[in-house]
Amino acid sequence: MELKIGAIIENPGNSLKNKRAGWRSFRPIWDNKKCTQCGLCWMYCPDNAIYIKDKKRSKTNLDYCKGCCICASVCKFNAIQIVKEK
Amino acid sequence: MILGLNEKEYFASGHRACPGCGQALAVRHVLKAAGDNTIIVNATGCLEVFSTPYPETSWKLPYIHVAFENAAAVASGIYRALKIQNKKSNILALAGDGGTFDIGLQALSGAIERKEKFTYVCFDNSAYMNTGVQRSSATEKYMETSTTPYGKKIHGNLLWKKPMPFIIAAHNVNYVATASVSEPIDINNKIKKALNSEGVSYVQILSPCPLGWKYESSKTIEIAKLAVETKFYPIFEIENGVLKLKNIENPKDVKTFLAMQGRFKHVNSNEVEEIKRYINEQWNRLLELDKSKAKL
Amino acid sequence: MKKIIECSTAIAEAVKLCNIKVIPIYPITPQTHIPEEIAKFVNDDEMNVELIYAESEHSMLSAAIGASATGVRVFTATSSQGLAYTFENLFIASGLRLPIVMVNVNRALSSPLNIWCDHSDSISARDSGWLQFYVESSQEAFDTVIQAYKIAEQINLPVIVCVDGFTLSHVYEPVEILEKNKVNSFLPEYKAKFKLDVNKPITIGAVVDQSKFMQFKKQQQDAMLDSIKIIKKVNIEFKNKFKRSYGNGLIETYNLKNKKKAIIAMGSICGTIRVLSGKLKNFGLIKIRCFRPFPKQELINICKNLKELIIIDKNISIGNEGALASEVKSVLFNKKIKIKSFIMGLGGKDVTLKDLEKTLKNKEGWIL
Numbered sequence: 024m025e026l027k028i029g030a031i032i033e034n035p036g037n038s039l040k041n042k043r044a045g046w047r048s049f050r051p052i053w054d055n056k057k058c059t060q061c062g063l064c065w066m067y068c069p070d071n072a073i074y075i076k077d078k079k080r081s082k083t084n085l086d087y088c089k090g091c092c093i094c095a096s097v098c099k100f101n102a103i104q105i106v107k108e109k
Numbered sequence: 110m111i112l113g114l115n116e117k118e119y120f121a122s123g124h125r126a127c128p129g130c131g132q133a134l135a136v137r138h139v140l141k142a143a144g145d146n147t148i149i150v151n152a153t154g155c156l157e158v159f160s161t162p163y164p165e166t167s168w169k170l171p172y173i174h175v176a177f178e179n180a181a182a183v184a185s186g187i188y189r190a191l192k193i194q195n196k197k198s199n200i201l202a203l204a205g206d207g208g209t210f211d212i213g214l215q216a217l218s219g220a221i222e223r224k225e226k227f228t229y230v231c232f233d234n235s236a237y238m239n240t241g242v243q244r245s246s247a248t249e250k251y252m253e254t255s256t257t258p259y260g261k262k263i264h265g266n267l268l269w270k271k272p273m274p275f276i277i278a279a280h281n282v283n284y285v286a287t288a289s290v291s292e293p294i295d296i297n298n299k300i301k302k303a304l305n306s307e308g309v310s311y312v313q314i315l316s317p318c319p320l321g322w323k324y325e326s327s328k329t330i331e332i333a334k335l336a337v338e339t340k341f342y343p344i345f346e347i348e349n350g351v352l353k354l355k356n357i358e359n360p361k362d363v364k365t366f367l368a369m370q371g372r373f374k375h376v377n378s379n380e381v382e383e384i385k386r387y388i389n390e391q392w393n394r395l396l397e398l399d400k401s402k403a404k405l
Numbered sequence: 406m407k408k409i410i411e412c413s414t415a416i417a418e419a420v421k422l423c424n425i426k427v428i429p430i431y432p433i434t435p436q437t438h439i440p441e442e443i444a445k446f447v448n449d450d451e452m453n454v455e456l457i458y459a460e461s462e463h464s465m466l467s468a469a470i471g472a473s474a475t476g477v478r479v480f481t482a483t484s485s486q487g488l489a490y491t492f493e494n495l496f497i498a499s500g501l502r503l504p505i506v507m508v509n510v511n512r513a514l515s516s517p518l519n520i521w522c523d524h525s526d527s528i529s530a531r532d533s534g535w536l537q538f539y540v541e542s543s544q545e546a547f548d549t550v551i552q553a554y555k556i557a558e559q560i561n562l563p564v565i566v567c568v569d570g571f572t573l574s575h576v577y578e579p580v581e582i583l584e585k586n587k588v589n590s591f592l593p594e595y596k597a598k599f600k601l602d603v604n605k606p607i608t609i610g611a612v613v614d615q616s617k618f619m620q621f622k623k624q625q626q627d628a629m630l631d632s633i634k635i636i637k638k639v640n641i642e643f644k645n646k647f648k649r650s651y652g653n654g655l656i657e658t659y660n661l662k663n664k665k666k667a668i669i670a671m672g673s674i675c676g677t678i679r680v681l682s683g684k685l686k687n688f689g690l691i692k693i694r695c696f697r698p699f700p701k702q703e704l705i706n707i708c709k710n711l712k713e714l715i716i717i718d719k720n721i722s723i724g725n726e727g728a729l730a731s732e733v734k735s736v737l738f739n740k741k742i743k744i745k746s747f748i749m750g751l752g753g754k755d756v757t758l759k760d761l762e763k764t765l766k767n768k769e770g771w772i773l
Contacts, residue, residue: 168608183467
């Protein structure tokens with residue numbers, strides 16, 4: 024790997040290559056039938072592991088989810104269940 | 110736009126924040142409010158360390174970290190360098206409470222006095238978290254930290270939090286605000302206001318830390334909300350010296366708030382009463398200022 | 406055009422000619438005349454810079470780092486306690502590879518409190534990764550500030566130009582102020598190799614762990630060592646353009662031809678040594694102009710035929726010896742040269758011709 028002068032990093036946002044899945048003790052399971060697409064879980068995820076595209080919430084990206092369970096805790100519709108990670 | 114917020118993400122996943130980190134969430138929203146044309150200055154601290162482990166970076170905006178106490182001074186240099194090139198960008202100086210209330214106070218005071226132009230965001234988790242939860246002047250009274258342990262003789266930190274927003278307001282800045290990570294839309298509005306104000310603006314965001322405050326990571330938002338709803342962490346803006354307090358209609362009992370966190374686990378009933386009295390005192394002061402519209 | 410001006414003014418004039426964009430300042434004796442002169446130029450519209458009235462030297466250099474990282478040429482100046490206060494930023498500026506030029510007006514470090522000249526301040530910063538030049542005259546101060554930018558911007562390392570406090574900084578001498586267009590052709594517009602730019606976002610100042618930290622330090626070291634040939638080259642370029650040079654850029658000698666004995670020193674004291682050398686005619690002067698990078702090979706070559714070397718230090722590493730003594734001895738350790746080292750002139754103690762004569766006769770030690 025080429026070490027740039029002064030340890031500068033020239034690839035903005037390349038932390039994406041770091042997939043944190045191994046950190047999780049708990050995993051969120053999203054029930055898209057109960058989900059009202061309110062967007063709160065998207066808003067409150069510290070890891071930006073929940074995406075909303077064209078007003079539709081997609082499945083949690085487990086590569087980046089750390090299992091903090093904030094999404095389940097803020098969901099007012101019980102659309103996110105927490106299970107223990109295997 | 111999603112929920113009135115910029116849908117673009119400027120803080121990439123894959124950063125090494127603890128699960129449930131209040132700061133990671135707060136910075137996500139601060140950057141959304143600032144947008145593309147923004148330069149970040151970050152003091153040493155949790156945020157800097159978990160977001161830039163070489164060769165990875167979570168920052169999609171131009172970013173510089175120099176040292177612990179000089180975010181405001183570095184931001185001043187950047188502002189002037191842009192100015193003389195006839196360039197304009199939002200400049201955000203991001204620091205923790207340690208890097209702001211304590212070691213960063215001088216540089217911030219100087220930058221404000223010189224009328225530089227940037228927005229200073231302090232992520233308040235009430236201690237030096239990155240180094241292992243040591244006490245800062247933002248540490249709440251009776252909070253247990255590693256340097257103010259709850260001992261037989263001394264019960265945690267014995268000093269009240271430094272009134273940082275008022276110290277900044279006393280510099281005659283145009284915009285000072287407190288916010289909580291439980292209200293990202295409020296953060297968004299305040300950062301936008303801050304960026305559009307003259308001179309240096311100051312926004313202090315309550316950012317709960319699951320590790321340091323000793324609670325289960327899923328409760329970050331609940332605790333941040335309760336801190337506001339119990340009047341423990343007053344939310345207000347000071348615009349051109351005039352204070353506007355966010356009123357709490359049905360305040361919740363601060364005992365519930367304290368009981369949720371291991372950092373206040375040992376607080377006894379006398380100390381709870383003392384905290385309640387202090388909260389009421391502070392709240393009444395703020396109410397007076399809000400009602401009178403007196404210029405600070 | 407030659408003018409009789411104070412050395413501080415000469416430095417400000419050099420700064421005026423270098424197209425500096427941001428100058429953070431903070432006052433400390435004996436550096437104050439430099440920011441004062443610069444402020445005069447700004448108020449008289451002779452300079453278009455952003456002057457930052459920093460609230461401390463730590464913030465002063467921090468602002469310099471921020472501005473330099475945003476891709477503009479930066480200048481600042483300090484002394485003694487100020488340099489000590491911003492100490493951590495010295496290492497940071499060098500590690501971040503920013504071509505900042507700073508004038509340090511040498512003054513003793515407290516305690517005891519002393520505002521007069523010695524080298525303890527800049528010597529204490531010799532490990533920080535900044536190039537260090539010790540100038541002897543106002544002309545050299547003027548010329549070296551200009552050269553410093555050319556060198557710094559080629560190797561991406563910051564440079565300190567050391568000027569003896571009071572004994573040089575406050576002295577009035579004739580100085581040739583170079584013409585702007587000639588300086589412009591010697592020192593082109595600054596083009597940063599990297600910078601904070603919303604069109605090309607980069608992260609500056611990341612955390613680097615054990616796996617790569619040493620490689621970055623080696624990069625810094627290699628760059629500093631590479632600067633040796635650049636310093637020599639810039640010295641020649643300056644000579645070709647402006648008809649002035651300082652030895653080979655790293656070391657200057659005076660009256661050394663066919664001499665077996667030499668006195669080696671840094672800074673304005675070299676002027677006095679020249680006078681004594683001219684008078685006694687039995688020794689020469691070796692002036693170390695560039696202390697960092699330390700000119701090892703050049704020193705070995707110059708000392709080839711010496712039998713006796715007297716080292717004068719205006720600094721002391723408490724617990725050991727003067728820095729120049731340690732470094733010179735380490736380079737010449739296997740050469741058959743009798744070496745004596747002296748501590749002189751601390752805290753601005755005047756070094757007279759008589760004092761220098763003592764170094765030729767006395768056993769090594771302190772000349773109080």
